[in-house]
Amino acid sequence: MGVFRGIFDMTNFQSSLVQFAYYGAYFLLALPAAFITSRYGYKVGVLTGLGLAAVGGVLFVPASKALVYGFFLLALFTLAAGLSILETSANPFVIALGSEETATQRLNLAQAFNPVGANVGVLMGAILILPGLTSEASKTIMSPDELLQSQEADLSLVLNPYLGIAAVLVIIWLLIAFRKIPILEQPKGDAVPVGNVATRLWHNRHYRYGVVAQFFNVAAQTCTWTFTILYAQDVVGISEKNSGWFLQASLIVFLIARFVMVWLLGIFRPTKLLLIMAVFGVACCLIAMFSLNIVGLIAVVAISAALSLMFPTIYGVALSGLGEDAKFGAAGLVMAILGGALLPMVHALVMDVGSPALGYVVPGVCLAFVAAYALFDLRTSRDPKPSATSAVVQ
Amino acid sequence: MRGNFRRMGAPKWALVGLSMVLMAGFAGCTPDDQEPVTIGLITKQENNPYWVTMRRVAEDVAKSEGVTLLTATGTSDTDIDSEVNAIEAMVDEGVDGILIAGTDSKGVVPAIEAARAKGITVIAVDTPVDPLSAVDAFYATDNKRAGEMVGQYAAAKAKELGLEPQVAILDLAPGISSGELRREGFLAGFGIADDDPVIVGSTDTSGDRELGKVAMVQLLAQTPGINVVYTVNEPVALGAVEALKDAGVDLGGVVVVSVDGGCEAIKTAVRPGDIDATAQQYPQNMARKGVTAIADEVRGGEKPSGYLDTGVELITGDPAPGVTSRDVAFGIRNCWGG
Numbered sequence: 167m168g169v170f171r172g173i174f175d176m177t178n179f180q181s182s183l184v185q186f187a188y189y190g191a192y193f194l195l196a197l198p199a200a201f202i203t204s205r206y207g208y209k210v211g212v213l214t215g216l217g218l219a220a221v222g223g224v225l226f227v228p229a230s231k232a233l234v235y236g237f238f239l240l241a242l243f244t245l246a247a248g249l250s251i252l253e254t255s256a257n258p259f260v261i262a263l264g265s266e267e268t269a270t271q272r273l274n275l276a277q278a279f280n281p282v283g284a285n286v287g288v289l290m291g292a293i294l295i296l297p298g299l300t301s302e303a304s305k306t307i308m309s310p311d312e313l314l315q316s317q318e319a320d321l322s323l324v325l326n327p328y329l330g331i332a333a334v335l336v337i338i339w340l341l342i343a344f345r346k347i348p349i350l351e352q353p354k355g356d357a358v359p360v361g362n363v364a365t366r367l368w369h370n371r372h373y374r375y376g377v378v379a380q381f382f383n384v385a386a387q388t389c390t391w392t393f394t395i396l397y398a399q400d401v402v403g404i405s406e407k408n409s410g411w412f413l414q415a416s417l418i419v420f421l422i423a424r425f426v427m428v429w430l431l432g433i434f435r436p437t438k439l440l441l442i443m444a445v446f447g448v449a450c451c452l453i454a455m456f457s458l459n460i461v462g463l464i465a466v467v468a469i470s471a472a473l474s475l476m477f478p479t480i481y482g483v484a485l486s487g488l489g490e491d492a493k494f495g496a497a498g499l500v501m502a503i504l505g506g507a508l509l510p511m512v513h514a515l516v517m518d519v520g521s522p523a524l525g526y527v528v529p530g531v532c533l534a535f536v537a538a539y540a541l542f543d544l545r546t547s548r549d550p551k552p553s554a555t556s557a558v559v560q
Numbered sequence: 561m562r563g564n565f566r567r568m569g570a571p572k573w574a575l576v577g578l579s580m581v582l583m584a585g586f587a588g589c590t591p592d593d594q595e596p597v598t599i600g601l602i603t604k605q606e607n608n609p610y611w612v613t614m615r616r617v618a619e620d621v622a623k624s625e626g627v628t629l630l631t632a633t634g635t636s637d638t639d640i641d642s643e644v645n646a647i648e649a650m651v652d653e654g655v656d657g658i659l660i661a662g663t664d665s666k667g668v669v670p671a672i673e674a675a676r677a678k679g680i681t682v683i684a685v686d687t688p689v690d691p692l693s694a695v696d697a698f699y700a701t702d703n704k705r706a707g708e709m710v711g712q713y714a715a716a717k718a719k720e721l722g723l724e725p726q727v728a729i730l731d732l733a734p735g736i737s738s739g740e741l742r743r744e745g746f747l748a749g750f751g752i753a754d755d756d757p758v759i760v761g762s763t764d765t766s767g768d769r770e771l772g773k774v775a776m777v778q779l780l781a782q783t784p785g786i787n788v789v790y791t792v793n794e795p796v797a798l799g800a801v802e803a804l805k806d807a808g809v810d811l812g813g814v815v816v817v818s819v820d821g822g823c824e825a826i827k828t829a830v831r832p833g834d835i836d837a838t839a840q841q842y843p844q845n846m847a848r849k850g851v852t853a854i855a856d857e858v859r860g861g862e863k864p865s866g867y868l869d870t871g872v873e874l875i876t877g878d879p880a881p882g883v884t885s886r887d888v889a890f891g892i893r894n895c896w897g898g
Contacts, residue, residue, distance in 0.1 A: 303842040303894045306871035307849075400889035403823050403898035458827070521831075521877075522889050 168395045169291075172299060172406075173320045174235050178396070178525075182514035185392055187239040189384075189507035191246035196501055199254035208259035209347065215252025216339040219245050223332025230321040233314075245328075248335075254500075263347070281421045288417055290327060292410030298323050299406055363494045372548060376484025377498045379539035383476040385505030386447065386532035389513045390469045391416060393525055397454065400522035402463050412463060416470040423474035436479050437543040444537035447472030451530030455523050462523060469529065476536060483543055505532070597858045598628040599851055600650035602660040604637050604687075609822060609897020610843050611661070614685070618659070618847035625855045630655060640667040647671040657681035657854030659847070665690040665737075681854055683864055685846040688737060697853070697864040699846045701872055703741035703819070704748075706839035709874045709883075710817035711749020713837045714788050716880035717815045727752075727788040728779045729762040730772055730796050739767075739792050742819050746790045760786060765796045772799030780807050791818040794825035794838060801834045821875065823898035826891045830875060837876035837885065843896055845870040 171181035203211040222245025229237035260276045300316040308316060367373050394413045398404040404412070430439055450472065453465035481499055485492045509528055517525040601618045603611040615631055622629035630653060632646035640663050648671060650658055658680060662668040665688060672682050672694050684695040692698055718725050727750070732739025752758055760783040763775040772791065780786060780803065789804075791797035797818035804811060811834055818825070821840025829835040853864040874884065875891035892898075 301844065301848075301894075302890065303844045303871065304848060306842065306873055307845055307869060399893045401892065403827065403892045403895055405898075406893075458831070517889075 178514035195250035211255025219248025380502035381505035385509035388506035427475035441540035447533035613896035701841035707742035707745025708749035772796030776803035823895035
């Protein structure tokens with residue numbers, strides 16, 4: 167987002183449309199993806215996702231020639247749409263690839279690559295993109311022709327990784343398309359009337375508020391990570407070359423904290439730990455808002471520790487005791503990703519109208535909602551009372 | 561067997577494909593064979609973050625351009641001997657070009673002329689030499705434009721606040737061109753002449769924070785109603801703000817403007833609004849353009865010549881109507897001495 171802001175000289179709000187396009191596509195394509203998978207099977211779903219994502223990557227080529235921001239948003243939307251279908255299809259695909267006994271193991275193994283991929287992506291950005299961008303200071307004395315050249319040069323830096331991603335996706339597409347993969351038959355459960363499920367879920371406050379909490383959790387996570395680099399640059403004055411390392415640090419903190427949280431979840435009740443970490447996250451946001459220096463930046467990085475347990479914990483708490491309804495209920499929790507599409511725009515607007523640091527009021531409020539959900543769960547008994555609440559690994 | 565080969569073959573084929581993608585991605589990282597270039601950079605001192613930023617950017621650009629950079633610095637803004645010695649040492653080292661911010665406009669000229677006589681290109685950065693023809697080129701801030709920007713801002717802001725301007729001018733010192741040009745620009749931007757009655761006081765501060773504070777205290781004692789303060793640089797502005805606060809003046813009713821764009825002032829005074837606006841200059845551009853100009857010349861490009869404006873932007877957290885400015889976040893991203 168920061169890269170596009172610099173290249174196109176936009177406001178924070180305009181550049182936040184990057185996240186809107188990305189998470190919006192994820193949200194919009196979740197149900198069509200489920201339809202494709204159920205109608206045509208997992209393999210078609212995976213291939214559709216891979217293919218669409220590859221097309222999105224290739225669309226960056228004409229977008230960089232046209233030098234139109236909207237074109238980049240379209241490319242990004244297409245890429246994310248593909249990834250949404252891919253993720254929706256791939257998880258049950260992985261489960262169906264072998265026996266039910268080892269399904270969780272396979273899924274955990276597959277999911278373990280997510281944070282690794284995120285770290286590698288940010289690392290590549292910090293090494294290959296950010297240091298090579300034209301500095302804003304040098305743009306102040308450029309002629310219109312020179313500015314155009316610098317835009318093209320900067321966009322080519324952004325373009326190369328996306329082309330690389332498209333190429334890798336095409337290779338994986340070919341690998342899957344031309345291999346016969348044995349899929350175990352799906353166990354058929356008793357059909358549950360959808361209308362009844364929806365009504366039951368709606369009347370379950372732990373679930374209903376859980377979806378709301380998940381919406382705000384994803385929003386807080388997206389806001390925090392989207393604006394870390396901008397906070398480093400705009401508030402603390404860290405150079406473009408070095409600012410990427412703070413996002414890298416956030417992801418590493420997130421990764422380490424997740425393992426620590428898994429251990430702590432064995433000691434504390436999940437919602438108690440959720441409450442503590444959400445309050446910690448709110449405190450970090452307040453520090454980020456009012457300590458306009460390296461301490462504020464460290465607080466921004468520390469928010470990731472608070473975020474690390476939230477998605478799987480809310481997921482587990484909200485679905486606890488739902489029985490067969492959990493399958494349908496999980497879709498609502500996944501669609502809460504919409505928070506990641508909408509709230510970063512609010513964060514950016516606060517930055518534009520107020521100040522870059524003030525923007526962290528948005529993830530702060532989001533985390534306060536998560537804390538409120540944890541408190542609600544702690545103070546409200548369920549009927550029937552769940553024997554134990556389990557957290558799942560995202 | 562055939563089936564096994566195909567199963568083994570697919571991942572290998574994928575690996576080859578991935579390797580090709582990665583190799584294509586990194587192909588641009590291989591440096592070209594370029595003519596070797598050695599450049600010397602001489603700054604005034606290392607205590608001022610302005611010069612440290614200039615050196616650091618020159619080092620970064622030299623690295624990316626494949627240039628060998630030699631650096632030297634004086635001990636103060638008046639240390640001529642160190643600079644002259646540095647020029648001579650660099651000539652002995654066989655540099656292709658020298659970038660110099662002279663501590664004395666005339667004192668460094670003989671050494672520069674000797675270097676140019678040996679075919680070395682010399683670019684004055686930030687500070688001009690006298691005569692200017694003693695160097696091949698001069699890369700610096702347009703100080704008059706910088707003053708003009710803050711003058712226009714101060715006039716528009718005073719009008720917006722409904723103030724009857726009572727202007728205090730905290731200047732540099734007589735005979736220093738950068739200070740004189742900034743003052744000239746401020747007056748033009750504000751739309752007044754040197755003898756306009758709205759100027760209630762004008763004092764030299766040598767660009768020093770403490771002297772700026774003392775000067776402001778004295779001017780306030782003479783005219784307590786001062787509501788527009790022009791300062792030649794940010795240390796002086798910080799001193800003036802301190803004096804205004806000590807005197808219990810409501811800064812909301814006083815327009816304070818300055819020139820520089822250093823990180824300390826932007827973060828601690830422009831961001832909270834104590835300094836209303838500052839004209840940010842870019843030593844980064846002086847270093848960047850200087851290194852690339854000499855490298856280009858050695859590698860077959862044109863010889864650097866004439867004056868290059870290295871840019872100036874008005875930074876404020878409280879824009880004035882009709883005056884183009886950049887926000888504080890821009891100022892922080894591009895400030896020097898962070």
